Amino acid sequence: MSFIESLTLALALTYSVSLLYWSGKKWGAFATGGLITGAIISSLYWPLIAALGIAVIGIAIGRKFQPTVAQGELRANHMRDGVQHLLALSMLLVGVQFTVNSALLKAGITPWLMRPDVGDAFLPIAGGIEIKAIISLGIWDQNHPAAAVMLTVVLLTGLLCKRAFCGWACPLGLAGEYLYKLRKRFIKQELLPPAWIDWPLRMLKYLLLLALLYIVLGMPTMSIPGYLNSNYHKIADLKMALFFITPGLVTLICFGIILGLAAWRRQGFCRYICPYGALLGLLSFLSPLKIRRSTQHCLIESKGMNCDKCSRACPANISVHNQINIRSDECQACMRCISACPKKEALHFSTRNGWKLSARGLTIMLFAIMFLLPLFAYLGGFWHSETPVEARMYLIQHLDRIGH
Ligand code: SF4
Ligand code: SF4
Incomplete structure (x- = not known):
């Protein structure tokens, strides 16, 4: 493992421990931190041990000068x-x-x-x-x-x-x-294709995935x-x-086509070409976590208002305000819809039984x-x-x- 790999790994894991700690899961943070520290020290690999030291110092400094970042309150x-x-x-x-x-x-x-x-x-x-x-x-x-x-x-x-x-x-x-x-x-305007072109284009990435699976399988x-x-x-x-x-x-x-697609529409490459995106899209149907809209709190049902802020914020053009559970294979769990929603409790990234996952x-x-x-x-x-x-x-x- 090179030093850059070690540093990224140590920073990410140390930051996870910091986020766990500041979200109130202190014992979880201590247990995870102990496990990671033990694993890294037992590796006897100096770049990894040095990277862990740098990461801990970096997060501690971040906590002093940028507490909201270190605590994940962004x-x-x-x-x-x-x-x-x-x-x-x-x-x-x-x-x-x-x-x-x-x-x-x-x-x-x-x-x-x-x-x-x-x-x-x-x-x-x-x-x-x-x-x-x-x-x-x-x-x-x-x-x-x-x-x-x-x-x-x-x-x-x-x-x-x-x-x-x-x-x-x-x-x-x-x-x-x-x-x-x-x-x-x-070019200021959105250049969205009509639905009858969008759908076949979206299937392109699945064709590419099929070709790759054919090679492997x-x-x-x-x-x-x-x-x-x-x-x-x-x-x-x-x-x-x-x-x-x-x-x-x-x-x-x-x-050229890939760059053109990416510039043409938001997430154009992920939406139309990327076979990794296709594979993740298929697996995502099995994910227990999904964006879910609570009709109890959403302004549409609770107050009878017209609101589509969540849908307008969605880079994947998903009609969030018309659905209860977002199952779409294009949802990237980016949480832009949640950020855009004026009602705090109306949208969540959660499991079916109500376990919510915040950005942190x-x-x-x-x-x-x-x-x-x-x-x-x-x-x-x-x-x-x-x-x-x-x-x-x-x-x-x-x-x-x-x-x-
Ligand atoms: S999480 Fe992102 S991609 Fe998914 S519905 Fe919300 S805004 Fe759209
Ligand atoms: S932005 Fe929030 S309140 Fe508005 S429609 Fe979407 S979920 Fe409902």
């Missing part, structure tokens, strides 16, 4: 923005570290900066094949074990808290939001060990990077899923790639010639 929109930007910054630094590591390998120099294993999160197909190998053959991949861990993390978030990963964590979603805002500076089980030991798999991360660095004409056109609670839940699992995977030896540096250095020289 409105949902600010909380979400903070989480998204922290994770995007972390991914940016991881990207820089990966680039430096790869450039040194290409130059034939043993890297002094280690490869960040969390970059394997960008290998969802490899992750899917690895999970299939674990389930069907009991084999754990040694080259990119973090790919399976990160895919599991993302799937778990979808199962538990709808598409909160898209709305709160995905750096691509955040980049799309900025592109959309940029477009709005020049269609691979014969007996050929998986051969794939996991292949040179292609060993440098799948470099192949992926090469694909983005030296795009062909078709790739460039695809990038959702942050704790997301951080716990996204960072505890990698921490335990790291401690269990299922995180760090065992591919020898010499092998990667040799293979990167022949990147163009290595295929499936």
Whole structure:
């Protein structure tokens, strides 16, 4: 685990403990803090231990100068923005570290900066094949074990808290939001497509998901060990990077379409193209947590007023004010509708039996899923790639010639 990974992990988990403490769950905070500290110290890995120290000091300083941030007493929109930007910054630094590591390998120099294993999160197909190998053959991949861990993390978030990963964590979603805002500076009006075009476009991401599932599920089980030991798999991360660095004409056109979609309508990329979004959308139907509207408190039923502030705030164009439970696969649990609602008790992110999750609670839940699992995977030896540096250095020289 590189220092940036360690620091992000320690910051997120320490912040979760801080939020737990300030939400009144003091014993839960002490127990979680003890567990995390114990796990990190037992790792005997100095970057992780140092990162924990920095995170604790950082949160303590934050508590002095920005108490509302440290205590999580922010409105949902600010909380979400903070989480998204922290994770995007972390991914940016991881990207820089990966680039430096790869450039040194290409130059034939043993890297002094280690490869960040969390970059394997960008290998969802490899992750899917690895999970299939674990389930069907009991084999754990040694080259990119973090790919399976990160895919599991993302799937778990979808199962538990709808598409909160898209709305709160995905750096691509955040980049799309900025592109959309940029477009709005020049072209003010909303450019929403009519429903008869919107629906087929939304199905595009499910077609892409089907294609990816076909690759993973269609691979014969007996050929998986051969794939996991292949040179292609060993440098799948470099192949992926090469694909983005030296795009062909078709790739460039695809990038153009993706950027155009993101700028054209809010969450355009998540809504129409992203296969991860499709997978999370399907899983989100099983999520016990949903946005729920209480007719007892909503101004429409309780006061007979006309109100649609929640629907107008929704970036996914969901008609919140007409529904009781928001089951839509496009709901990203962003909580903008809750923030926009003038009646405090009218909208909740809750389970069917009334257990409510605030923005602070959702942050704790997301951080716990996204960072505890990698921490335990790291401690269990299922995180760090065992591919020898010499092998990667040799293979990167022949990147163009290595295929499936
Ligand atoms: S329904 Fe609410 S939580 Fe879901 S996407 Fe719309 S604004 Fe966000
Ligand atoms: S904004 Fe609140 S009060 Fe208004 S319709 Fe939506 S849930 Fe009801």
